[in-house]
Amino acid sequence: MTHASPLPHRGVFVTGTDTGVGKTLVSAILAKAWHADYWKPLQTGVADEPGDTPSVMQLADLAPSRVHAPFVVLQAPLSPWAAAPLEGVRIDTDALTCPLTASPLIVEGAGGLLVPINDEVMMIDLIARLGLPVVLVARSSLGTINHTLLSLQALKAAGIAVAGVVMNGPPSAGNRLAIERFGKVPVIAEVPSLEAVDPATVAAQAARVPTLAAMMEAMASRR
DSSP: OOBOOOOTTSEEEEEESSTTSSHHHHHHHHHHHHTOEEEOSEEOOTTTSOOHHHHHHHHTTOOGGGEEOOSEEOSSSSOHHHHHHHTTOOOOGGGOOOBOOSSOEEEEEEEETTOBSSSSOBHHHHHHHHTOOEEEEEESSTTHHHHHHHHHHHHHHTTOOEEEEEEESSOOHHHHHHHHHHHOSOEEEEEOOOSOOSHHHHHHHHTTSOOHHHHHHHHHHTO
């Protein structure tokens, strides 16, 4: 696979306030909405399930050429830092660069911002080096305000641009208002609890997402 640094803002890095908040579903929705490529550079936990790449490929109905193989695949359902030594793997983040794509690129992280990749690098450090703005996925339920604002604060301190937040779960107008007001970023989408997660529901949610160009314009106007 050929790698090269992406042009600024030719996509987004999807991260979350925690593990299990819906990053993979949101990545599929964004890939479908923006006719984007998908890449999950660090995949752990494949001993228990196939991994997120085939899920996104199926949910967003992506051609194989639009899906890029992970940089590292690890068996244990742990952070990359914890899983890699179990297999004698050393993760060299200096060699980790975005694939060269003609379409926008959705990069999905593993866990949250402060998940360690190796002894020196955390997920937030990788995000900063790749140079893509962030879409932060958060739960909509009780507790999300604190988790989301802490994550936004960490991104701001690291000088990382935030394109917006996606809230996953039953809609909460109060939590949305708090995140937008105190986080000073827009909630670009709310994904409700879905009875089924399949290509049809992903396509329906994708139709409600702002275009990538509109989102980037709004992000530039906030600077």
